[in-house]
Amino acid sequence: MSLRHAAGNSSASMSPESTALHLRLTLFAALLFTAVSISCFLLFRDADYSRFSSYYQLPRFPTVFPSASNDSAEASNEYPLEKILNEAAMEDRTVILTTLNEAWAAPNSVIDLFLESFRIGDRTRRLLNHLVIIALDKKAFIRCQVIHTYCFLLVSEGIDFHEEAYFMTPHYLKMMWRRIDFLRSVLEMGYNFVFTDADIMWFRDPFPRFHHDADFQIACDHFTGSFDDVENRPNGGFNFVKSNNRSIEFYKFWYSSQETYPGYHDQDVLNFIKVDPFITDIGLKMKFLDTANFGGLCEPSRDLNQVCTMHANCCYGMDSKLHDLRIMLQDWRHYLTLPPSLKRLSVVSWRVPQKCSLDSLRSHGSPEKSVQED
Numbered sequence: 248m249s250l251r252h253a254a255g256n257s258s259a260s261m262s263p264e265s266t267a268l269h270l271r272l273t274l275f276a277a278l279l280f281t282a283v284s285i286s287c288f289l290l291f292r293d294a295d296y297s298r299f300s301s302y303y304q305l306p307r308f309p310t311v312f313p314s315a316s317n318d319s320a321e322a323s324n325e326y327p328l329e330k331i332l333n334e335a336a337m338e339d340r341t342v343i344l345t346t347l348n349e350a351w352a353a354p355n356s357v358i359d360l361f362l363e364s365f366r367i368g369d370r371t372r373r374l375l376n377h378l379v380i381i382a383l384d385k386k387a388f389i390r391c392q393v394i395h396t397y398c399f400l401l402v403s404e405g406i407d408f409h410e411e412a413y414f415m416t417p418h419y420l421k422m423m424w425r426r427i428d429f430l431r432s433v434l435e436m437g438y439n440f441v442f443t444d445a446d447i448m449w450f451r452d453p454f455p456r457f458h459h460d461a462d463f464q465i466a467c468d469h470f471t472g473s474f475d476d477v478e479n480r481p482n483g484g485f486n487f488v489k490s491n492n493r494s495i496e497f498y499k500f501w502y503s504s505q506e507t508y509p510g511y512h513d514q515d516v517l518n519f520i521k522v523d524p525f526i527t528d529i530g531l532k533m534k535f536l537d538t539a540n541f542g543g544l545c546e547p548s549r550d551l552n553q554v555c556t557m558h559a560n561c562c563y564g565m566d567s568k569l570h571d572l573r574i575m576l577q578d579w580r581h582y583l584t585l586p587p588s589l590k591r592l593s594v595v596s597w598r599v600p601q602k603c604s605l606d607s608l609r610s611h612g613s614p615e616k617s618v619q620e621d
Contacts, residue, residue, distance in 0.1 A: 322385030324400050335379050335397045341439040343378045352387040357445050360572045364448035371449045423513045431498035434490045444484035446559040453555040457487050461534040462494045468545040470538040477521050479535035483514040493531045544600045551582045562603030571599045
């Protein structure tokens, strides 16, 4: 008799009662084994986890949507500023810089319109490869990492720049002067830069319009008609600066002049010092940019065939600023659809300012004006 046949006869000879008892015993044994195994695992884990974790760094997996609990872990610079600037720089070591805080970093807010202007501008999309966004707080830095390649978190000890600052408040002044000091450090690292506020729309490549013989050139709220006229009203939201000894000394002088003119912001102090003999002594070549090319809501660039940038200056309130910035982008898109013959006739101009205006600034006291609305 084969073993298979013997086993079959034995199974066939078992009664139903014996089969049920056998199944119950098997189930009980399995449950007992499982319970003992779990108990041993838990005891082992409790006894050894702390010792294990002290020897091995367990991997951290960030959540898809960062929360307050992991902001501090994610909001740190992976690379030093020098490496980021080197990666972003053009062949002549020029970078484009803007600053960003939480108030302007929200989805569908200022930073998104800023980046959109590069994408739809004339020969401006490629310039995004050279843009470095300087985040002034952790949430702005995290948002930057989602929407752009080059981001750097600028840590300011004891100062929190995440909220919207208001014109001429102590918070505003600290933010503006911190920016001047940071830009000085970029020059000392040997990089030229175009600094641009994020509420400036880039519609054309501005580099062909820059003065090649200038160390420092800056946009204006009002342009008198002469590039060299110190009566021009400069706006610190847009400037192109070449790195050399003259520009570095100028930025040091500019920053230190806040002590000479306490309570003033960087733009007002620039208006004071632009005629200082020190500028002549160091040989700084300063130029002022024509609002026909570098316009703003204070003095719009009327000819869309000439415009490079448009600034949402002379504007009170975030809602007003966003409204008029969106109108700007709509006007530019409409201009792009025109045939060349109509473009040459300059039949289209800006429909802004609408909600932004000098009258709106006059109707509100200075403490109410927003950080980059001057």
